[in-house]
Amino acid sequence: PRSVWLSRHGESMLNLEGRIGGDADLSYRGDEYARKLPQLVLDSVGSDRPLTVWTSTLKRTINTARHLPPHYNQLQWKALDELDAGVCDGMTYQEISDMYPEDFQARDEDKYNYRYRGGESYRDVVIRLEPIIMELERSEDILIISHQAVIRCIYAYFMQKTQEESPWVPVPLHTLMKLTPRAYGTEVQTYKANI
Numbered sequence: 001p002r003s004v005w006l007s008r009h010g011e012s013m014l015n016l017e018g019r020i021g022g023d024a025d026l027s028y029r030g031d032e033y034a035r036k037l038p039q040l041v042l043d044s045v046g047s048d049r050p051l052t053v054w055t056s057t058l059k060r061t062i063n064t065a066r067h068l069p070p071h072y073n074q075l076q077w078k079a080l081d082e083l084d085a086g087v088c089d090g091m092t093y094q095e096i097s098d099m100y101p102e103d104f105q106a107r108d109e110d111k112y113n114y115r116y117r118g119g120e121s122y123r124d125v126v127i128r129l130e131p132i133i134m135e136l137e138r139s140e141d142i143l144i145i146s147h148q149a150v151i152r153c154i155y156a157y158f159m160q161k162t163q164e165e166s167p168w169v170p171v172p173l174h175t176l177m178k179l180t181p182r183a184y185g186t187e188v189q190t191y192k193a194n195i
């Protein structure tokens with residue numbers, strides 16, 4: 001690719017409550033991000049470059065993309081859905097540590113390999129992202145609007161982060177990242193929305 005732009009969805013109603021997973025709508029602030037994203041993208045990409053937008057199949061990423069110019073092609077990928085937290089889907093971290101203390105600790109000790117009961121690990125996400133990475137490698141400019149764990153894995157791929165580091169990479173809300181692969185490594189620029 002020439003460049004890959006990465007963004008999490010805008011803040012969701014479940015983010016507001018500190019709950020993971022689910023398929024919630026955007027919060028008021030999340031919607032503000034969706035409204036500001038077109039200008040943020042325009043400032044970074046320029047108006048003359050065609051851009052393809054990939055989202056997950058969840059409402060919060062699709063709604064984050066909804067104000068982007070109609071001439072950008074948009075594609076939804078199930079492979080870009082958030083890491084599946086299985087039985088912990090919709091819970092807060094406090095609830096998880098109360099209900100499954102051993103799991104909570106095991107995850108802290110080896111976050112990359114820890115697989116939620118009935119759900120996924122970061123390793124599982126990396127495996128299901130393989131077709132996305134293949135498609136990215138042979139594409140021109142792509143904007144990916146996805147979820148924290150998924151963005152971490154894509155970022156880790158381009159930045160050559162280790163398996164230990166990648167699940168802990170900070171990916172702030174309401175921030176657009178531009179990754180540009182170069183001969184010597186990948187260049188990163190970030191654009192924070194003013195919300």
Ligand code: G3H
Nearest residue numbers: 020021082083147148149
């Ligand atoms: O909702 C899930 C989060 O995006 C994943 O964050 O892997 O740090 O718990 P975590």
